[in-house]
Amino acid sequence: MCLSENKILTQCFDREELSDKKRPDTAATQFKASLAKLMEILMSKDPSYVRCIKPNDSKQAGRFDEVLIRHQVKYLGLMENLRVRRAGFAYRRRYEVFLQRYKSLCPDTWPNWQGKLADGVATLVKHLGYKPEEYKLGRSA
Secondary structure: OOOOOOHHHHHHOOHHHHHOOOOOOOHHHHHHHHHHHHHHHHHOOOOOOOOOOOOOOOOOOOOOOHHHHHHHHHHHOHHHHHHHHHHHHOOOOOHHHHHHHHHHHOOOOOOOOOOOHHHHHHHHHHHOOOOHHHOOOOOOO
């Protein structure tokens, strides 16, 4: 049919499609490839979340419905999130990124820190008045 002189038939039955021996992707294969691509995109991002809590259902300023707020805090998982953060898993950044962002808060690290990055972060944190039990410095460079 691809050799027909009828233009409609030759357009419907392309010679390259007929000579291709590869089977088309199944729905499962397409789904798996799509999921892998999505995971790759998600893993390349650095997410941050903003949680909003409605203080009341009547949209009145200065009015707080304690039952409604507790319900939202419970189902958003905020208490568990707070426990994890208090356990020391709150903020993990490489020394270089941390120092670059917060170096302006300490005269010893501003404008440029000369020395080991870990020492610069330790100097910065000490200057800000954090107690040693409130933070931990990792071993990464």
